[in-house]
Amino acid sequence: MAQGLKSEDDPPKVKSEVEEQSISLQTHAQPPTGQVNCTETVSNCKKTTTKVKEEAVDNQALLTSSRKTRRGRLKVEYENEGAELKSEPCDWRTQLSFIREMRSKRDAPVDQMGAEKCYDTEAPPEVRRYHVLISLMLSSQTKDLVTAGAMQRLREHDLSVDVILNMDEGTLGKLIYPVGFWRTKVKYIKQATALIQQEFGGDIPDTVEGLMRLPGVGPKMAHLAMDIAWNQVSGIGVDTHVHRISNRLGWTRKETKTPEETRRALEEWLPRDLWSEINWLLVGFGQQVCLPVGPLCSVCLNQHTCPAAHRSSPSKKLKSSPASPTPQVKGNVGQEKPRGNRRKGKTGAPPSGQTSVLESA
Numbered sequence: 001m002a003q004g005l006k007s008e009d010d011p012p013k014v015k016s017e018v019e020e021q022s023i024s025l026q027t028h029a030q031p032p033t034g035q036v037n038c039t040e041t042v043s044n045c046k047k048t049t050t051k052v053k054e055e056a057v058d059n060q061a062l063l064t065s066s067r068k069t070r071r072g073r074l075k076v077e078y079e080n081e082g083a084e085l086k087s088e089p090c091d092w093r094t095q096l097s098f099i100r101e102m103r104s105k106r107d108a109p110v111d112q113m114g115a116e117k118c119y120d121t122e123a124p125p126e127v128r129r130y131h132v133l134i135s136l137m138l139s140s141q142t143k144d145l146v147t148a149g150a151m152q153r154l155r156e157h158d159l160s161v162d163v164i165l166n167m168d169e170g171t172l173g174k175l176i177y178p179v180g181f182w183r184t185k186v187k188y189i190k191q192a193t194a195l196i197q198q199e200f201g202g203d204i205p206d207t208v209e210g211l212m213r214l215p216g217v218g219p220k221m222a223h224l225a226m227d228i229a230w231n232q233v234s235g236i237g238v239d240t241h242v243h244r245i246s247n248r249l250g251w252t253r254k255e256t257k258t259p260e261e262t263r264r265a266l267e268e269w270l271p272r273d274l275w276s277e278i279n280w281l282l283v284g285f286g287q288q289v290c291l292p293v294g295p296l297c298s299v300c301l302n303q304h305t306c307p308a309a310h311r312s313s314p315s316k317k318l319k320s321s322p323a324s325p326t327p328q329v330k331g332n333v334g335q336e337k338p339r340g341n342r343r344k345g346k347t348g349a350p351p352s353g354q355t356s357v358l359e360s361a
Contacts, residue, residue, distance in 0.1 A: 088269050089251050091305045096274075098301035099285050108284030113148035115139065116228055116280075120155055126203040127160050129229040130196070133204045133211075134159065136221040137189060141180035144287075150176040161202050164193045174351045188216030208234050219260055227276050236270070237279040238263040241286030248290065248308035 111117075119131030134154065139147045153175045157163060164172065173186045192214040196204055204225065205211045211222035224237035236242070238259040247255055252265040270278065289296050303309040 089249070092249070092251060095249055095302045095305055096281075099281055102289060102301060103281055103284050106284070108287045109144040110280055110283045110287060113144040114280065114283075115224060118148060118151040120159075123160075129204045129225075130161055131155070131159060132229040133192075133214075133217075133221075133225050134189065136224055137185060137192070137216050138176060138179050140185075140216075140221075146179055150179050161193055161197055164189060165197060170351065177351055185216065191215040192217065204229060206230050206232075219263065223263075224279065227279075233272065233276050236263050236266050236275045238266070239279075239283060240292075241290075242266075242279060242282045244292060245282045245286055245290050248295075248306060249302070250307045 115132055115135045118135040119128045121128070123131065131151070135147060135151050138150050151159075157167075157175065169186050169190060172189065173182060176182050176185060176189075179185060195214055196202065200210065205213070206226075208219075208222045208226060211217050211225055212219065217225075219235070220237045220239055223235040226232045226234040227237065238246075240259065243256070243259040243262045246252055246262050246266060251270075252262060256262045256265055266278070267275070286292070289300050297303045297306070297309045300306070300309070
């Protein structure tokens with residue numbers, strides 16, 4: 001009876017017997033030498049297939065990750081390229097500071113007779129805005145003195161939308177003569193005024209797009225009208241002075257051919273809070289120092305940083321050594337010969353019954 005009971009020493013004996021049986025079974029299950037175990041082959045194939053799939057997934061993940069990384073680098077390169085296009089010109093802040101200093105007296109023609117000075121301060125707001133627009137239309141290809149005189153004569157006739165609509169073209173022509181292209185401007189003023197009355201309720205448009213719909217109004221006039229009449233800065237007003245000086249100072253990445261190209265080039269980098277100031281600064285500077293012909297580089301504070309300095313300065317002309325004879329100059333030195341109308345149709349004859357302002361002077 002004692003032999004039928006399990007003692008604590010029995011389990012190791014049973015475990016040893018189980019291990020011997022397991023070894024014996026494995027020995028009998030092994031195939032003969034040279035024979036392939038089908039079960040093992042299938043298992044290995046499944047493992048290989050699974051491994052290939054995992055590698056494919058890993059490769060796909062790597063490709064996807066690579067594409068994402070590459071797309072990110074492209075974006076960075078684009079941003080860097082954009083930043084390069086908007087890079088500021090060298091020394092522009094110093095040059096602007098010097099121009100402010102040279103313009104500190106505010107005694108240029110534009111300071112006394114520009115569009116900001118030609119409207120009637122006592123008139124209603126919509127009439128003042130109309131005055132600003134008409135003065136800008138008259139100022140194209142015309143000196144500020146002539147524009148101011150034309151505006152004074154128009155104001156003496158109560159310049160307004162209704163008055164211009166009721167005024168015949170002959171009378172309007174006599175009042176604005178001798179502004180440049182006065183015949184064309186008569187037609188533009190009449191057409192633009194009619195459009196203002198019909199589509200804008202008697203007030204000038206309050207958007208650049210609306211202003212440019214008016215005959216005779218381009219981007220420069222539209223942006224200046226928005227600034228002066230509506231007190232809204234929509235863009236830089238670039239006229240011939242701003243266009244010329246910006247190219248001379250190297251404020252454009254490459255030489256621009258038109259004022260509109262110059263406007264876009266300046267707006268790429270010039271801080272927006274300077275867009276309103278830059279027009280009257282450069283216009284007056286161009287009227288007094290940086291002249292179209294014979295700029296006064298010798299008195300300009302920017303002569304050492306301006307790329308175009310002394311290229312056409314009067315001090316560089318008629319240079320002769322002390323031993324050489326003095327060149328003979330015909331005519332009276334220092335007196336400008338009177339210039340006629342070089343281009344026919346620019347000013348033309350005065351309207352019938354009116355004497356030219358130049359002749360009366």
